[in-house]
Amino acid sequence: MTTRLSALRQYLNSMLFRKIHYHLITVAVLTALLFSFTQLKAEKAPAEDGYSMWLRYNLIEDEVLLKEYRETFENIVLTRNSETLQAVENELTKGFTGLLGLSPEVKSDIDSNGTLVLGTPANSEIIASLKIQNKLDRLGEEGFLIEQKNIQGYHTIVVAANTDLGVLYGAFHLLRMIQTHQPLANLSVVSRPHMPLRLANHWDNVDRSVERGYAGLSLWEWSTLPEYKHPRYADYARMTASLGINGVAINNVNAVAWFITDHFLKKIAVLADIFRPYGIKVYLSINYSSPVSLGGLDGADPLDSMVINWWKERVQHIYASIPNFGGFLVKADSEGQPGPKTYGRNHAQGANMLAEALEPFGGIVIWRAFVYGERQADRVREAYDEFVPLDGKFKDNVVLQIKNGPLDFMPREPFSPLFGALPKTNTLIEFQVTQEYLGNGNHLVYKGPMFKEILDADTYAKGNGSTVGKVLSGEVFDYKLSGMAAVVNPGTDRNWTGHPFVQSSWYAFGRLAWDYSLPAGELAEEWIRMTFSNDEMVISTIKKIMMTSGEAAVNFREPLGLTHIGTGSHYGPAPWSNRSNRFHQADKYGIGFDRTINGSNAVEQYYPPLNDIFNDIDRIPEKYLLWFHHVSWNHQMKSGHTLWEELVYKYYEGVEQVRQMQAEWDSLEGMIDRQRFQHVKALLEIQECDAVRWRNSCVLYFQTLSELPIPEGLEQPKHDLDYYKELERKVYVP
């Protein structure tokens, strides 16, 4: 074997590149050849299970580009004097080995062209000597720059930052450029995050079930921690940091007290240790009654000194285990969770007590604004009415986390009026990546455009241009803390997210938290290139599907501003249910919830001119029409249709859009890997079937009230209303 081996090695060596490590180049070439041979067979690409998500470092197939990149990254100059810099080296090695089929040498100095230099002025004499201090001054603690430079007569690329974490973010950015086949000539990138807090929220329970998860069990294997460090933990940190996410709340906001016991802190500390080099802080959701359930106290009154001391002692314990602990995420006095109101205290008093305990350690309190009463007149008013009077009452290390819309995570909502209404209260937005109301793990819905719709919405808080994005970035008010959080769903499913395309919403969320100005279509394209292929046909096809998917999801479920038509599981349709009726208010006359000044007057919570626009049936964007107005079935829409016709057309359009997505997807056969092709194909079949069920359920039910016909030319529902009502009972959804 040895003889054969060395013969082969000589042979390969004679015909290929110079200067590169011996067996690694061989591995690379062999990988390339293997890939080529595979192509000789029927399937173009081998099966892939999606585990690598957007950090899929497959060998670049474009030979010209490959050659250029290889010549650019022959050497790396980098010190390894921190865990973060070690992570940088590991990632670059992994990335270059996969993408370029070579493993650059890590050196201490530049001695040839094709060198990548990474560092901060503090840890790299080369960086310190570059006279880029005024650029660095503008990068903050997390930003980076990437520049092509001539140093000591050699062609180099420089990744510089003020901190090691900035260098890591720069390294991920550079890898992304290679993954997406960007040119490197005259490279000059300057990037810093728009918002200080960029957070993932996991709704993971202590028994490893995941609320609204749909992708297996919780990533965190409590029964084997702290001893066993599952390889998944480090990969999760890589994925997360690659987007610039810098904090994760690892447990459900519907929280049990277990997580802050010493027993669990030992386990959580292992995760925190794995995340730390990647700049990711651990946050914990807490149960407000923990002093009772864990501490044996009689109550959890935030003004009770016993309670205050109990939390201080717990916080000390937490920081002893996790020195860079981020803080608490709190769902209080909301949907059955305990909170300060039990003791006659308000949300600010409740939050500030915890904030005081965390303050000495630099920790923060993230207080959720998702509150509503049992039998509200108009639930969407409530969070605003509750929190606006408290503006200015929260401590500086408290931040209010507000869902993107005023209701819940409906397929479409106008932005919550709390954005812009809290000049003196730190504000975080809460998006949902997981598809609670969007087909769980079964439907393809890229949420990038939905995130953008909210971020680009103008609050008019300080006149024109006070967009939600600018509020969150602290450009409108002088927030100490602000940013974006998303409820993510990763679980033990091999591809992390169940439906492979949930990854794309996670990706878009993370990138937007870094830079809310990025276009959703551009992020879709990045993700496709990094996850599937750089083939232009593949990109344009998948992008078309993704960019259609959000409107399709709205159209076949809840078009024109409708909400909460789903079953209790939030999966299927139940327009006939009591809850649904409470929200859509359909009757003989028409449909929609009157929130004008004649109704609940929720419009008053928006700044002028939005309040007037929303109040005016002729000026309101039709996508929000039924959110704010109870509208006659015969109301004339801009299209010329009546409302009834328009509603029905929207439902039918949703189904057609899904069918179009199916056709587009089918055209990809053989152009992407078989495993993911077949998986998504099957899921689209389910989605089409569900879309038809939604459409028919809603159209047939609303027809019993409008007593109007389905417009001609549309396919008639296959079954009657009773059949669809029966499905609610017959179709099992966990």
Next chain:
Amino acid sequence: MTTRLSALRQYLNSMLFRKIHYHLITVAVLTALLFSFTQLKAEKAPAEDGYSMWLRYNLIEDEVLLKEYRETFENIVLTRNSETLQAVENELTKGFTGLLGLSPEVKSDIDSNGTLVLGTPANSEIIASLKIQNKLDRLGEEGFLIEQKNIQGYHTIVVAANTDLGVLYGAFHLLRMIQTHQPLANLSVVSRPHMPLRLANHWDNVDRSVERGYAGLSLWEWSTLPEYKHPRYADYARMTASLGINGVAINNVNAVAWFITDHFLKKIAVLADIFRPYGIKVYLSINYSSPVSLGGLDGADPLDSMVINWWKERVQHIYASIPNFGGFLVKADSEGQPGPKTYGRNHAQGANMLAEALEPFGGIVIWRAFVYGERQADRVREAYDEFVPLDGKFKDNVVLQIKNGPLDFMPREPFSPLFGALPKTNTLIEFQVTQEYLGNGNHLVYKGPMFKEILDADTYAKGNGSTVGKVLSGEVFDYKLSGMAAVVNPGTDRNWTGHPFVQSSWYAFGRLAWDYSLPAGELAEEWIRMTFSNDEMVISTIKKIMMTSGEAAVNFREPLGLTHIGTGSHYGPAPWSNRSNRFHQADKYGIGFDRTINGSNAVEQYYPPLNDIFNDIDRIPEKYLLWFHHVSWNHQMKSGHTLWEELVYKYYEGVEQVRQMQAEWDSLEGMIDRQRFQHVKALLEIQECDAVRWRNSCVLYFQTLSELPIPEGLEQPKHDLDYYKELERKVYVP
């Protein structure tokens, strides 16, 4: 690229084997080289995640053996005229490509040496011409023979059987021989299963949780079936069939009615279709009250004609979807499950009604014998007392499924006296592969020796040698149906079983169901070779660990016949609990449950001479002592120690055995892949910690009763009894 490719191909071709497909050989060689290069790095073997289980087809490293095997399997002669034969071809291609780095040509005739011929007399003229009919006559429907033969002047290996399924079993056997490096010279294997029913029971719930699972969610992804056929389903079928298992009950015996609705049958039919080529029938656990919950009937009385007709109609529906449906598995009138007793009917009446519905389609009823009352005097008596009077009352297509011991799945129990006591009732044994009482997914426990202890136990039903194994194989009584079932735990964990070594118990179970005479040590060795390595040092080390593990598990938990000392979760120790006290009956005088003729007289349920032996404190094997006797702390044991001393020594021995297992495992570093090495190492750390907790909890608690000292020379418990009691409250177990 093309030029380079063809140059490399020519080069490879010039120095290597003849006659074999072009790019496939290249792939093989490249794989080999990749492997060799990897060895140049620090780690001997790359990370492996255990997904392939015992069907791990890694290239054979022994060059002499590799050459021999390659020369033997250059061609395959096989018709593909059934799905099963297609599965045979797929498996051989997968196996040979991986193990031998070549893909033999599939031909219709023998035209050279090195040909493997597979088939039945019906589908292969070559097989039909071999004059092996009298051998075939002895193989039954599932057996096979493998022989080296000279046919038409060529050296061949023949795999012959009476059915395509027999051929599949033979192919798996042949692959196993290669995986375990067995010589092929003068090969002559004849094999047929000892028992007709070889079943896996999944305790999988409709919400995809798995009762006593510990390895993720259920394999069956209900939300995406029937559209999406997860690749895991086919791999499950391969693993299962490779052991000869021919039926799987896919859902929990604590059953909900959902599974037999049309909605679910569509989904289950997809699984059944995937399993069918592998000879695996689907069975369903049913809820006895289904006629009420699904059918809207007033009751589920098995003698009620409405109920009878409802089941007949359901069974017809099932067979319309799943033509080879196996039958129902029923837990009735047991632990809260409904059953015929509600209606004043006995188990035979309850089972026979279902059996009649299934009979026309060839289906069977598997009726569980696991029954006990709320407040029994001696629970271990109950199943025998209930079912022996019903012997002969069950229809021919009913089989009684009896847990291996009379209590539950304790670490050690004597065999259930029902084995041997039911000459006229078809009998299945129910083993547990999943580690309900054995550290869940955290502890290493190879159960092969435990299975053997039961199978080799002599019931004396027809005098000497009437072992449980012989009862189950139908050698003692003339059973129409009989065999072995095991509760298995596979889930969505990447390695299927959570703890990698649970695979070994699953493996041993399956192989013993095929041939109960196989030694547990031999099966351990097979599994190690197929799953880890053929290196002698690796084999002997892992085998030592496995063969120690079962006794260790008993010693540190419940030595000398103790039972049910665990917490409610069945994980940690709680000898102080009420339930535990009911079973161990420890007091000032001594410890143990008196089941002699002076006590509950459970001994009477065994045949002579066993009843006398078990009744006699001087003759009973000490491993069962406290199961049958309440024994004074000062009782003199065979070792010369008092019972107290012996008990304490056993607890300490258990901990030492685990520590020894740890040391052995640590010695494997670098000799097996890093990922599994580190996983098991971490789990053994947990196991050692748990073992100490068990030992100290039990010894300290029993000491409060015996008031005797821990023998000198033993390490003293680090904490007092209160500390260990407190752990029950502090340590979260889901």
